[in-house]
Amino acid sequence: MSFDLVILGLGYVGLPLAQQATRVGLSVLGFDVNADVVNALGAGHSHIDDLGDADVAGMIEKGFRTTTDPAQIGLARTAVICVPTPLSEGDGPDLSAVIGATEAVGRHLQPGMLVVLESTTYPGTTDDVVRPLLELLSGLVAGRDFHLAFSPERIDPGNEKFGPQNTPKVVGGFTPACADRAEAFYGRLIDTVVRTKGTREAETAKLLENTYRHVNIALVNEMARFCHELDIDLWDVIRAASTKPFGFQAFYPGPGVGGHCIPIDPNYLSHNVRSKLGYPFRFVELAQEINATMPAYVARRAQNLLNADGQAVHGAMVLLLGVTYKANIADQRESPATPLARQLIGLGAQIAFHDPYVRSWRVGELDVPRTDDVEGAAAAADLVILVQQHREYDADHLAGISKRFFDTRGVTTTADAHKL
Numbered sequence: 543m544s545f546d547l548v549i550l551g552l553g554y555v556g557l558p559l560a561q562q563a564t565r566v567g568l569s570v571l572g573f574d575v576n577a578d579v580v581n582a583l584g585a586g587h588s589h590i591d592d593l594g595d596a597d598v599a600g601m602i603e604k605g606f607r608t609t610t611d612p613a614q615i616g617l618a619r620t621a622v623i624c625v626p627t628p629l630s631e632g633d634g635p636d637l638s639a640v641i642g643a644t645e646a647v648g649r650h651l652q653p654g655m656l657v658v659l660e661s662t663t664y665p666g667t668t669d670d671v672v673r674p675l676l677e678l679l680s681g682l683v684a685g686r687d688f689h690l691a692f693s694p695e696r697i698d699p700g701n702e703k704f705g706p707q708n709t710p711k712v713v714g715g716f717t718p719a720c721a722d723r724a725e726a727f728y729g730r731l732i733d734t735v736v737r738t739k740g741t742r743e744a745e746t747a748k749l750l751e752n753t754y755r756h757v758n759i760a761l762v763n764e765m766a767r768f769c770h771e772l773d774i775d776l777w778d779v780i781r782a783a784s785t786k787p788f789g790f791q792a793f794y795p796g797p798g799v800g801g802h803c804i805p806i807d808p809n810y811l812s813h814n815v816r817s818k819l820g821y822p823f824r825f826v827e828l829a830q831e832i833n834a835t836m837p838a839y840v841a842r843r844a845q846n847l848l849n850a851d852g853q854a855v856h857g858a859m860v861l862l863l864g865v866t867y868k869a870n871i872a873d874q875r876e877s878p879a880t881p882l883a884r885q886l887i888g889l890g891a892q893i894a895f896h897d898p899y900v901r902s903w904r905v906g907e908l909d910v911p912r913t914d915d916v917e918g919a920a921a922a923a924d925l926v927i928l929v930q931q932h933r934e935y936d937a938d939h940l941a942g943i944s945k946r947f948f949d950t951r952g953v954t955t956t957a958d959a960h961k962l
C-alpha cells in the first residue's frame with residue numbers, strides 16, 4: 543500500500559488539508575499521536591468546526607485513512623506537518639510537537655520524499671531544527687536525497703468565503719528544486735501558489751501577516767479607551783474611515799484577542815529577535831501589552847456601569863454572551879472571555895454564560911453555570927456583556943430586555959446598549 547500524502551496532526555489545519563487533497567483525488571493518510579482523534583475520525587466523526595461528520599465520511603469513501611503508527615509514514619510520497627506550536631513558559635515557541643513529528647518522519651523518510659512544515663513558527667525552524675533532525679535520523683541529505691519546504695498555514699476557521707482551495711498558498715523551498723517540488727504538490731490542491739526565496743521568507747511572511755493583524759487590533763483597542771473618555775463613538779469613526787477606497791483597512795476593537803494565532807504567533811518573532819539580536823521588537827511587545835489588558839479594561843467598564851446605578855459588582859449577576867474566541871464557531875482557545883470572567887469573579891460578581899456553540903465552560907476551578915434561556919437570563923441579570931457576536935444573537939433586542947447591556951463588539955444600534 544502507498545499514499546500520495548501523509549498529514550501529521552489532524553486538527554484545525556491538518557483536516558481541511560486532508561479533505562482538499564482527497565477531493566482532488568490524492569490518496570491521503572492522516573497520522574496523529576492522539577488515539578482518540580484517530581479513532582473518532584476512523585469512525586467518521588469530526589472534532590473540528592469546519593468539517594462535519596458527513597465530510598469525514600466522504601473522505602473515508604475516497605480512501606482517507608488514519609493511523610497512530612509512525613511506520614506508515616514511509617508509505618507516502620509527501621509528508622506535511624501540521625502540529626501545534628504553542629508558547630512555552632518563557633514565552634518562546636514550544637517546538638516539542640514539531641520535533642516529535644519531525645522525528646517520526648525522519649525515522650521513516652524515504653529517498654525522493656517531500657517534507658513540508660506548515661506549523662507557524664519562528665524564522666529558521668525548517669532549516670535549523672527540522673532539516674538536521676531529518677538528516678540525522680534518516681541518513682539522507684536535504685535537497686539531494688529528499689525535498690524540504692515550509693508552507694505557512696492560512697486556515698481561517700468559520701470563513702465561508704476562503705477555504706484551503708482558494709486561499710493562495712505561500713511556499714518556500716530549502717533549495718530551488720525543493721521549491722519546484724513543493725509548488726507542484728500544492729498546485730494540485732490549491733488555485734494559487736506563491737513562491738518565496740527560501741524557507742525563512744515563507745516562515746516570516748506568516749508572522750508578518752499575524753503581526754500586522756495583532757498590531758492593528760491593538761491600535762483600535764487603545765483608541766477605544768480614549769475615545770470612550772472623550773465621548774467619541776469609535777465605531778462610527780471606523781465606519782467613516784473605511785469609506786476611503788485605498789490605504790485603509792478596518793480593524794475593530796474588542797474584549798481582547800484570542801485563538802491559536804494572533805495572541806501567540808507574533809511572540810515567536812519578538813522572541814526570536816530578542817534572543818538572536820538582543821533588542822526588542824517594540825511593535826509586537828506594545829501590541830501584546832495593549833491587547834492582553836483588554837479583558838481587565840472591559841471588567842472595569844462593567845464595574846463602572848453598575849456603579850453608575852449605585853450597584854456594586856460584588857454580588858452582581860453578570861451574564862456573558864458568547865465565550866468562544868471568534869463568532870459562529872466552537873473554538874475556545876485563548877478566548878478573552880476567560881480572563882474577563884476571571885476578572886469579574888475576582889471582583890465578586892456571580893457569572894453565568896450563554897453560548898450556542900459551547901456546552902460547558904470552565905474558568906479556573908469554576909464550572910461556569912450555563913443557561914439555555916438567553917432571554918430569561920438576560921432579563922434577570924444585573925449586567926449582560928456581549929463578548930462574542932454569534933449570528934444567533936439579536937443584540938438590539940437583547941439590549942432592550944436587559945437591565946444593562948455592554949456591547950464589546952460594536953454591533954448594537956440602540957441607545958439601550960453601552961458600547962466598548
Ligand SMILES: NC(=O)c1ccc[n+]([C@@H]2O[C@H](COP(=O)([O-])OP(=O)(O)OC[C@H]3O[C@@H](n4cnc5c(N)ncnc54)[C@H](O)[C@@H]3O)[C@@H](O)[C@H]2O)c1
Nearest residue numbers: 551552553554555574575576625627639642643661662695
Ligand atoms: N487553527 C488555526 O486557525 C490556524 C491557522 C493558521 C495557522 N495555524 C497553525 O497551524 C498549526 C496547527 O494548528 P491546529 O490549529 O491545526 O492545531 P490542533 O490543536 O487543532 O491540531 C493539532 C493536532 O496535532 C496533533 N499532534 C500533536 N503532536 C503531534 C505529533 N508529534 N505528531 C502528530 N500529531 C501531533 C494533536 O494531537 C492534534 O490533533 C499551528 O502551528 C498553528 O499555529 C493554525
